[in-house]
Amino acid sequence: MTAASMYETPAPRVLLVEDDRVFLRTLELVLKDAGFDVIAVPDYIPALKHLDSCERIDLLLTDIVMPDRVNGLALARMARMRRPGLCVIYFTAYDIPGAEDEALGRILRKPFDSDQLLRVIRQELDSIRERPPAHSSG
Numbered sequence: 807m808t809a810a811s812m813y814e815t816p817a818p819r820v821l822l823v824e825d826d827r828v829f830l831r832t833l834e835l836v837l838k839d840a841g842f843d844v845i846a847v848p849d850y851i852p853a854l855k856h857l858d859s860c861e862r863i864d865l866l867l868t869d870i871v872m873p874d875r876v877n878g879l880a881l882a883r884m885a886r887m888r889r890p891g892l893c894v895i896y897f898t899a900y901d902i903p904g905a906e907d908e909a910l911g912r913i914l915r916k917p918f919d920s921d922q923l924l925r926v927i928r929q930e931l932d933s934i935r936e937r938p939p940a941h942s943s944g
Contacts, residue, residue, distance in 0.1 A: 819843040823868040836920045850876040857888045870898040
């Protein structure tokens with residue numbers, strides 16, 4: 807069963823942020839094969855451009871540890887400033903002190919398999935769908 811058949815059309819759109827290009831491409835293919843609409847970017851700069859646009863984004867899936875000044879935790883905070891109800895899932899291979907307290911969503915520990923990833927994404931998207939819609943003022 808694909809994501810598109812599990813959810814109302816269109817398929818959920820995932821903004822995927824990962825600095826390792828091989829892992830980025832691998833995750834992108836796993837998500838696309840599962841029926842998700844994927845925007846895959848290598849760092850926070852293009853991610854913020856997508857978040858600043860009017861395009862629909864249902865989930866931010868980001869690595870925590872990335873080169874440069876902005877890690878996944880900071881990116882998620884910036885993303886939520888732009889899109890307050892955005893669903894966030896992190897992944898990391900590192901034990902980062904305080905990450906659980908700072909995270910705005912679930913943290914997947916590497917290594918994880920595609921079934922684990924897809925299960926967590928579906929759980930998070932289902933929890934978003936069950937929330938009452940956020941109303942914007944203005």
